[in-house]
Amino acid sequence: MTTGTMPTVEAKTATMPRRHVLDLDDFNKAEIETILDSAEAMRGVLGRDIKKVPALRGKVVLVMFLEASTRTRVSFEQAGKMLSADVINISGSGSSAEKGESLLNTALTLQAMHADLIVIRSPQSGAPYFLARNLDSVSVINAGDGTHAHPTQALLDLMTMRRHIGDMAGKKVVIIGDVLHSRVARSDIYGLAAVGANVVLSGPPTMIPLELLRGTSEHFPDSVTVEPNLDKAIEDADVVMALRIQKERAAGGLLPSMREYTRRWQVTDARLARAKPGALVMHPGPMNEGIEISSSIAHGPGSQIEEQVTNGVAIRMALLYQTLAGAAHAGPMGVEL
Amino acid sequence: MRRVIGRMSHEIVERNRGADGVMLVGLQRRGVPIAQRIAAAISEFEKVDVPVGALDINLYRDDLTSRPQPLVRPTELPISVEGLVVVLVDDVFYTGRTTRAALNALMDLGRPRQVQLAVMVDRGHRELPIRADYVGKNVPTALNEEIQVRVTEFDGVEEVVLIEHEGEVLS
DSSP: OOSOOOOOOGGGGGOOOOSOBOOSTTOOHHHHHHHHHHHHHHHHHHTSSSOOOOTTTTOEEEEEESSOOSHHHHHHHHHHHHTTOEEEEEESTTSGGGGTOOHHHHHHHHHHTTOSEEEEEESSTTHHHHHHHHOSSOEEEEEEETTTBOHHHHHHHHHHHHHHHOOOTTOEEEEESOOTTOHHHHHHHHHHHHTTOEEEEESOGGGSOHHHHHTOOSSSOTTEEEOSOHHHHTTTOSEEEEOOOOTHHHHTTSSSOHHHHHHHHOBOHHHHTTSOTTOEEEOOSOOOBTTTBOHHHHTSTTBOHHHHHHHHHHHHHHHHHHHHHHGGGSSOSSOOO | OHHHHHHHHHHHHHHTTSSTTEEEEEETTTHHHHHHHHHHHHHHHHOOOOOEEEEOOGGGOSOGGGSOOOOOOOOBOSSOOTTOEEEEEEEEEOSSHHHHHHHHHHHTTOOOSEEEEEEEEEOOOOSSSOOOSEEEEEOOOOTTEEEEEEOHHHHSSOEEEEEEOTTOOOO
């Protein structure tokens, strides 16, 4: 433990347990801090010789990924196994989804098998909400839905920042790239707003939500601003976060060319020099080295990219534990939408 | 409380013929400051520094889904428990279930030579075949009573109180 994060105030524990984790837009600072504290304790388990505790013995966790993923899928599986839950993986191909079974019918089938929790990654925005509304005895954790939300990624980002920076209030976080299609950016924005950080978005204007460009945003917190010029945006930043650029976006007309993107928005040594000394460099992965981030930065001293992965396991352990341990005491199963 | 801790500290040193190879491990949360007090007392009269650790047992409980979601606190041991005499320190000794969980948690961290148990208050009502080696005070209680050991670090005062819950039986 590099930072002194042991909670001393009892009031921190007074958060209501949740049955589902769908997005961070309704989390307050105290609840986020509680999850990060718990994740710190989980990181301790991760560092032991015997990386297993019996906390979730006899619980069944289904990890359903309808979209490609390495780190998120593996880290949920590892998190579940280290807490002694029985983890079952389901992918889009090879399951009845391939035969055309609807998501609801698949989920009802899994509920009938007495699963306790479903972790879902889906290309459809809103799919986890749909499950949470329609299943009455299963908890749901969103592992990324379409272009909407990726709350566990945002929490591991917040954990990484807190470990190195401490209190994020008033700190400057620059998020660079395709914010428009990024569920990571969206959840990070809500999480960072909750802990009081200022967020500056930088990228091609075609990849920034229009309402933010116009300054008429009702859906985003006030702490978010836009600066398309990365050289300006990065000035005095405490955290520099590059997003993955999907190469097919160039073909879709959102980008003039990859070469132009690289020239204007790649995180390079020269640009990083304008940020605060010791600024953290983060990336949700998988990286396109040489496109949104230069190799020297991705593997340089400020890079937290591997620590993000470690923290991801700890965060997912904390969330599995809290949703399953607290489930019997949480409010009604359905979500208000 | 100060005198009770002094006596327990002497008992620990007497039983182990000194304090070499002894580690005190407090159970989160109130066991931790009590372990620190015992260590301070031992270092005062025995002139040896006894290592003190903190153990969180929430991930080892057997009643996970029957209580509100507990906050997991860090487990921090200054040195490996391998080959040491580990004295587990807790505030209130009741059903024995916490001690059972603590033993499992401890065994996952290594193989101590011996494990002993020190408790500030023994209130009876054991549900498991577990006994304490060092007891600060025996306080026979009814099931609708609650014992609270309060320490300066968390409660601002140092005291042991008995609270009666009318008509309500604490499980």
